[in-house]
Every structure is written in C-alpha cells, then in structure tokens.
Amino acid sequence: MEESKQNNQEEQKPKLEKPAAKPKPKSKPKPDQTFILSSSPHQVKTDDVKTVMKHVNMALLPAIVASVVYFGFRSLFMILTAVISCVLTEIVINKMRGKQFREGSAIVTGILLAMTLPPTLHLGFVVMGSVFAIAIGKQIFGGLGYNIFNPALLARAFLQASFPVRMTTWTNPSTLDAVTTATPLGGLKFENIVSPYFDMLIGNCGGCIGETSALLIIVGGVYLLIKKYADWRIPVSYLGSVVIFGTIFWLINPGQYPDPLYHLFSGGLMLGAFFMATDMVTSPVTPKGSWIFGIGAGFLLVIIRLFGGLPEGVMYSILLMNAFTPLINRFTRPKFFGEVKK
Amino acid sequence: MKLSTFKKGVHPREYKQFAENKNIEKMGLPKEVFVPLIQHIGTPCTPIVKKRDVVKAGQLIGEGKGFISSKIHAPISGVVKTIDNFAHPNGSSGQMIHIVGNGEADWNADPAENVDWEKLSKEELIKKVNDAGIVGMGGAAFPSHVKLQPPKDKKIDVFIINGCECEPYLTADHRMMVEQAEEIILGVRIIMKALDVTKALIGIENNKPDAIEIMTKVSQSYNGITILPLKVKYPQGAEKMLIKAAVNREVPTGALPMDVGAVVNNVGTAIGVAEAVVKNKPLIERVVTVTGDGVKEPKNVLARIGTPFRELIEFCGGLKEDAAKILMGGPMMGVTQYTMDVPVIKATSGILCLSRKSAPVLEEYACLQCGTCVNACPMNLLPTRISRAVDYSKFEMAEQLGAMNCIECGCCVFACPSNIPIVQKIRIGKLKINELKKS
Numbered sequence: 001m002e003e004s005k006q007n008n009q010e011e012q013k014p015k016l017e018k019p020a021a022k023p024k025p026k027s028k029p030k031p032d033q034t035f036i037l038s039s040s041p042h043q044v045k046t047d048d049v050k051t052v053m054k055h056v057n058m059a060l061l062p063a064i065v066a067s068v069v070y071f072g073f074r075s076l077f078m079i080l081t082a083v084i085s086c087v088l089t090e091i092v093i094n095k096m097r098g099k100q101f102r103e104g105s106a107i108v109t110g111i112l113l114a115m116t117l118p119p120t121l122h123l124g125f126v127v128m129g130s131v132f133a134i135a136i137g138k139q140i141f142g143g144l145g146y147n148i149f150n151p152a153l154l155a156r157a158f159l160q161a162s163f164p165v166r167m168t169t170w171t172n173p174s175t176l177d178a179v180t181t182a183t184p185l186g187g188l189k190f191e192n193i194v195s196p197y198f199d200m201l202i203g204n205c206g207g208c209i210g211e212t213s214a215l216l217i218i219v220g221g222v223y224l225l226i227k228k229y230a231d232w233r234i235p236v237s238y239l240g241s242v243v244i245f246g247t248i249f250w251l252i253n254p255g256q257y258p259d260p261l262y263h264l265f266s267g268g269l270m271l272g273a274f275f276m277a278t279d280m281v282t283s284p285v286t287p288k289g290s291w292i293f294g295i296g297a298g299f300l301l302v303i304i305r306l307f308g309g310l311p312e313g314v315m316y317s318i319l320l321m322n323a324f325t326p327l328i329n330r331f332t333r334p335k336f337f338g339e340v341k342k
Numbered sequence: 343m344k345l346s347t348f349k350k351g352v353h354p355r356e357y358k359q360f361a362e363n364k365n366i367e368k369m370g371l372p373k374e375v376f377v378p379l380i381q382h383i384g385t386p387c388t389p390i391v392k393k394r395d396v397v398k399a400g401q402l403i404g405e406g407k408g409f410i411s412s413k414i415h416a417p418i419s420g421v422v423k424t425i426d427n428f429a430h431p432n433g434s435s436g437q438m439i440h441i442v443g444n445g446e447a448d449w450n451a452d453p454a455e456n457v458d459w460e461k462l463s464k465e466e467l468i469k470k471v472n473d474a475g476i477v478g479m480g481g482a483a484f485p486s487h488v489k490l491q492p493p494k495d496k497k498i499d500v501f502i503i504n505g506c507e508c509e510p511y512l513t514a515d516h517r518m519m520v521e522q523a524e525e526i527i528l529g530v531r532i533i534m535k536a537l538d539v540t541k542a543l544i545g546i547e548n549n550k551p552d553a554i555e556i557m558t559k560v561s562q563s564y565n566g567i568t569i570l571p572l573k574v575k576y577p578q579g580a581e582k583m584l585i586k587a588a589v590n591r592e593v594p595t596g597a598l599p600m601d602v603g604a605v606v607n608n609v610g611t612a613i614g615v616a617e618a619v620v621k622n623k624p625l626i627e628r629v630v631t632v633t634g635d636g637v638k639e640p641k642n643v644l645a646r647i648g649t650p651f652r653e654l655i656e657f658c659g660g661l662k663e664d665a666a667k668i669l670m671g672g673p674m675m676g677v678t679q680y681t682m683d684v685p686v687i688k689a690t691s692g693i694l695c696l697s698r699k700s701a702p703v704l705e706e707y708a709c710l711q712c713g714t715c716v717n718a719c720p721m722n723l724l725p726t727r728i729s730r731a732v733d734y735s736k737f738e739m740a741e742q743l744g745a746m747n748c749i750e751c752g753c754c755v756f757a758c759p760s761n762i763p764i765v766q767k768i769r770i771g772k773l774k775i776n777e778l779k780k781s
Contacts, residue, residue: 280710
C-alpha cells in the first residue's frame with residue numbers, strides 16, 4: 001500500500017514542475033528561445049540533504065576517533081562493516097523499489113549502529129543488525145522520511161532482544177583484552193561499583209564502542225547545533241530533564257540513586273541526545289513538540305535506569321518517544337499567524 | 343536600535359547590485375502595445391473602443407463593472423488594430439487591446455493645469471484615483487479606490503506605505519524612493535486625507551540607507567509621516583508581515599488589513615495617486631526593473647503599460663546568450679514566461695532574466711521531516727504536513743492544517759534541504775479545497 005502510494009507520488013512530481021496549462025494565444029509568438037518554466041520560488045538556499053548528511057558524518061568523527069583510541073582498530077572494522085552493509089542493503093532495496101541511492105543517510109545509520117554495539121561483537125552480528133536497520137527499520141515503512149523509529153536504534157533493540165548475552169559483554173578499554181568488565185551503569189546497578197567521573201568524561205570505561213567518550217561526542221554534537229543541522233531544543237530538553245528527574249531521585253535517596261552528573265556522563269546518553277534523538281525523521285517538527293519529545297525521553301530514561309531490569313535506558317527512551325512523534329506533531333500545531341481563538 | 347520585523351521568514355541573497363544604483367531611464371514610446379483587459383483583482387474591463395478606432399494617449403479604453411474593478415487607458419496614441427487573445431504575463435492568455443502607434447501627440451501634462459488637491463473633498467480625491475485606473479503596484483494590483491473607501495464600520499487609524507522591496511534583485515521601489523521622494527510624500531498626504539488618518543508609516547528595509555535618508559529628509563516637513571527602517575528579511579513586504587512589523591497588529595485569518603485599522607499601499611501606488619490627482623494623469627506607465635545575470639545592461643526603466651517584454655529587454659541591451667529563465671516579478675514569487683511577447687502590466691515590478699547557472703533545476707530528495715520549513719514559514723504553518731496531506735489527496739486535512747492561510751511566499755521551498763516543491767503542492771491543495779467547497 002505504502003509502496004504504491006510512493007510510486008504515484010513519484011509519477012506526479014514532474015507535473016508539479018511544469019505550469020498548469022500552456023496558454024494558446026491565437027497569434028502564436030515565434031519560439032525564438034526555449035525558456036525554463038517552473039512555479040515560484042526560483043531562488044533557493046544551497047544546502048541540500050547531501051550536505052546535511054556530510055556534516056552529520058563529520059560531527060561523528062571525534063567519537064569515531066575515541067572509539068579507535070579506546071577499543072582499537074577492531075572498532076573501526078565494525079564501523080566499516082556496518083556502513084558497507086547498510087549502504088549495500090539500501091542500494092539493493094532501492095533497486096527493487098525502482099529508486100536511486102542518493103541521500104547517503106545509510107552511511108549515518110551504519111556509523112550510529114556500530115557505535116552502539118559492544119566491542120567484542122562478532123562481525124556477523126554487525127552485518128545482521130545493519131541489514132535489519134535498513135530493511136526493517138527504514139525501507140519497509142517507505143524509505144527515508146517515512147520510518148517511525150530511528151533505524152539504528154531499532155536494529156540495536158533487535159540485536160539486544162535476540163542475543164542478550166553477546167550484546168552485554170564489555171571489555172576494559174585500557175587493557176584491550178577480552179576480560180569482561182562492567183559499564184559504569186551496569187557496575188552501579190548490579191555490583192554497586194561507582195566509576196570515576198573523569199574516566200566517564202573522556203571515555204576510559206566499559207561500554208559500546210562509540211558511546212563512552214562523552215567529551216568528544218559533545219564536541220561533534222555542538223558542531224551540529226551550531227551549524228543548525230540538529231534542533232538544539234532536543235538535546236537541551238533531553239539532558240535537562242535527565243538532570244532534573246535524576247536530581248529528584250538522588251535527593252530522595254542519595255545512597256541508592258546516582259547523582260545527576262553520573263546520569264549525564266554514563267551510558268549512551270550523550271550519543272543518544274546529540275545524534276539519535278535529534279534524528280530529523282523520527283522527532284517532531286514543531287518547536288513545542290521538540291521540548292515535549294526531549295522531556296519525555298529524559299523522564300523515561302531515568303525511570304528505566306533506576307527501576308527497569310536493564311542498566312541503560314537511552315535506547316528505549318528514544319524509541320518510545322519516536323512512537324509518540326506523530327501524536328506530538330498533531331497536538332502541538334503552532335497557532336497560525338492571525339489565528340482567532342474559537 | 344532593534345529594528346522591527348515579523349517572526350520567522352528567510353534571508354535570501356539580495357542580488358540588488360545589478361540595478362540599485364542605476365537611475366530610472368525613460369524608454370522611448372513603443373511601436374505597439376497590448377493592453378490586457380484584466381490587470382487587476384476584480385471584474386475584468388469591457389473595451390469601450392472598437393477595432394480601427396483612433397485613440398489618444400491617456401484616453402479611457404476599458405471599464406469594469408462593479409465596485410471592485412479598475413479602468414484602463416491607452417498608453418500611446420494610435421489605432422486599435424484588434425481586440426483579441428494574446429499571451430498574458432500571468433502565465434495564461436487573455437483579451438487585450440492591441441494598439442499600433444501612429445505618432446500623434448503623446449500624453450503631456452500642462453503644469454499650469456495642476457490641480458490644487460487640498461481644495462478637493464475626500465470623495466473627489468477618490469473619484470480621481472478611480473478615474474485614473476490606479477491599482478496596487480506592488481504586485482497584487484488591487485484597485486486603489488476600493489482600499490480608500492473602507493466600509494463605515496471599519497475605523498482606519500494608520501496608513502502604511504510599503505517601501506520594503508523584499509524580493510531579491512528588484513530595485514524599482516528603491517529608485518523611486520531615491521529619485522521621486524517628493525511625489526511619494528505628496529501621494530501619501532493625499533491618501534492620508536482620503537482615508538482621514540493622521541498617521542502614516544513608511545516601512546523601508548534597512549538595506550536601502552540612501553532611500554531612508556532622502557525619504558526622512560523630505561517627510562520631515564509634514565506632520566504624522568514617519569519613516570520606519572525595517573530588518574532585511576523576506577517576506578517583509580508582504581502586507582500582513584509589514585503590518586505586524588510596523589504597528590504590531592496581526593491580521594486575523596480570513597480578514598483584511600482594514601479589520602485591524604490599517605491600509606497598506608506600495609510607494610509606486612503613492613506616486614500614481616499623486617500624479618492622478620494633481621496632474622490628472624491616468625496610470626499608463628510604471629517603473630520596471632529589468633535585471634538579473636541574463637540581461638546585458640540591467641536598468642530601471644520607466645515604461646508604458648502594454649510594452650512587450652521583448653522591447654524592454656532590447657532596450658537593456660538584450661538577453662545574454664546563456665539566459666534561461668524570464669520572470670515577471672522577483673525570484674521568490676515571480677511568474678516564469680515562455681515567451682518575451684507578453685506585455686508589461688500595471689503589476690509588473692520587474693523583469694528578471696536569469697542565466698542557466700542562476701536557474702538550476704534541482705534534484706528532489708525525500709522529506710526528512712527536519713522542520714526547516716516550519717521554522718521558515720511566516721504564517722506559522724506546518725508546510726511539510728500540508729504538502730504531505732496534498733500528496734495523499736487528503737485535502738480536508740490540508741485545510742485543517744491551515745493551507746488556505748498560505749501566502750505562497752515560497753520561504754518553505756527556499757529553506758528546504760530536500761528541494762521539495764512544498765509551496766507548489768500547497769497551491770494545488772488550495773485549488774482543490776476551493777473546488778471541493780464549490781461542489
């Protein structure tokens with residue numbers, strides 16, 4: 001159904017470019033030159049989707065560097081594997097649907113997926129996750145722009161549900177050996193070990209390959225916000241509400257619950273806040289909606305981390321809010337210019 | 343000082359350098375003119391001349407029935423060759439009176455016959471404006487005498503003059519303000535009297551410092567006229583946006599400026615009114631900016647209504663070889679032309695000739711729901727959702743989302759990173775909604 005609509009839309013597009021009807025004056029002017037005909041406007045900004053994707057990839061570079069520093073070249077292989085499988089899947093499915101591979105969003109999906117995987121994961125699972133991300137996470141809904149959930153996170157959720165043990169085997173970045181260790185959040189939840197803040201800030205702790213260095217992720221994220229390729233409201237409201245709700249629980253029982261800073265710099269929160277939650281397709285288009293989205297995700301994250309069965313809640317908090325996005329869009333329509341209250 | 347403006351909108355590159363420092367040049371009389379019977383909003387004119395009639399420049403040749411209509415006059419002296427269908431610059435075709443010049447005396451005002459307008463009553467002023475066929479010269483071409491006669495229950499307290507010229511490239515209004523400030527202020531004073539208001543605001547975008555300076559100097563000697571420098575932002579010159587910026591009032595959905603006590607006129611209209619009242623001159627010529635990187639010598643030209651674009655472009659050195667697109671109006675809301683054999687009409691503020699480089703055909707990508715259009719829309723709509731509703735033929739939904747509020751300024755398309763023809767889709771939606779309402 002979605003497919004056929006999509007095709008119809010494709011067919012209609014050229015019509016929109018042309019004027020509605022060619023006038024037929026009786027005295028025909030001699031066609032001395034052919035001019036381009038199109039409907040206004042005729043001047044546009046130069047940034048297109050490709051540029052946006054390029055800048056998102058650039059913004060991810062610092063975090064990629066961090067992953068290589070802490071987890072070795074294996075993480076680079078994982079990222080490359082994910083990117084290549086995502087792009088190939090995209091090309092194959094686009095071909096089947098009679099479309100072209102153009103926007104380059106599959107590259108971003110590949111990088112983001114790889115960054116949320118544990119360093120020891122077998123490359124076969126990386127490929128499986130990548131195919132899932134593109135095929136089920138994106139294309140099945142109608143391709144880029146029509147997916148409900150962030151494809152990378154959806155694929156991660158799929159891997160986590162299917163292979164829970166492999167997805168939670170962590171290594172110690174400083175020794176680089178296969179000795180299993182705990183993530184700051186896992187350690188706190190199951191063994192009551194508190195990781196040092198400084199290690200969490202620079203990324204010297206257990207975790208997925210791209211999520212540990214909060215500092216370098218912030219560098220890339222701030223770049224995106226300055227360039228206006230991501231809506232600043234989402235990271236601000238997401239991180240802000242994590243701090244607020246985290247503080248509330250910490251004040252209730254400082255012995256049992258971690259303080260807000262620990263929440264901020266542990267797990268995948270920074271990566272999630274700057275690169276996952278800000279995914280344009282799956283976040284609301286209205287400014288008010290962005291605030292609701294961020295605050296909701298922050299609240300869910302704290303609840304999952306503190307009361308859920310899992311130590312980490314970034315993935316599910318964002319995926320759940322993704323599901324609410326269409327509703328949020330519907331109920332946060334801004335007041336029209338000059339709208340009269342009824 | 344913080345300049346007033348409206349919320350949202352976009353900042354297109356201005357490209358004013360082509361013609362902003364060029365004096366208005368008077369073009370010689372065209373050999374023939376095509377005067378469309380419909381150049382304004384309202385009922386079309388009915389011709390009151392026949393084939394082979396001899397007409398004199400300035401003579402009334404067409405009149406419309408009803409209140410909302412306007413009159414047309416012969417732009418040159420000559421013979422009516424035919425009244426037939428010709429290509430109209432609005433993209434369709436229309437009935438036009440084709441006059442071939444015969445070299446008889448041109449329209450000429452005798453300064454001795456200048457009218458002392460201050461002795462005229464309100465009604466007499468408005469009648470003269472109507473008789474001269476003055477319409478809004480910013481682009482919409484709404485008959486001016488209608489604007490000057492608001493219904494009794496609408497109290498007008500402010501008159502706003504639009505000198506924003508927010509469209510890139512166009513410089514006609516700019517040059518008029520620099521060269522004809524006296525006439526503009528005269529027109530403003532006449533309109534103030536006709537409207538019975540004591541306050542007039544002249545909104546000018548801040549990228550025209552010379553115009554602001556001259557207009558301020560000329561307006562100083564009169565009470566109640568204030569020059570208001572505005573932030574450079576598109577669409578600052580849109581009526582609703584200008585009212586918001588000037589007096590911070592929002593025109594309610596479906597209402598008119600007079601519902602918030604304001605009347606807006608373009609600077610060109612003010613000149614037209616001044617000449618109509620003082621010199622009894624009908625609207626037979628206007629300033630047209632011929633500009634862009636597709637024309638050899640960009641100029642601001644004073645041209646007769648009905649002059650074919652071809653003659654104007656030739657007056658400006660002709661097209662460059664790589665010219666690929668001809669527009670009537672600016673690049674944001676202008677109408678593309680498939681031929682140069684269309685006439686200048688009362689609403690032609692500019693003829694924009696773009697080279698192939700400046701008129702790229704862009705590849706369209708999927709909508710990312712990025713919200714850029716939402717942050718650009720000056721009417722505070724959700725363009726992406728309306729265009730998607732139109733894609734799926736959900737016209738009722740499009741209407742609920744406020745499609746009919748769209749002013750078609752094109753900010754959404756300008757800003758869209760996916761090059762989606764959003765405003766074009768919304769236009770289709772508006773047509774369909776109107777069709778559905780009729781049936």
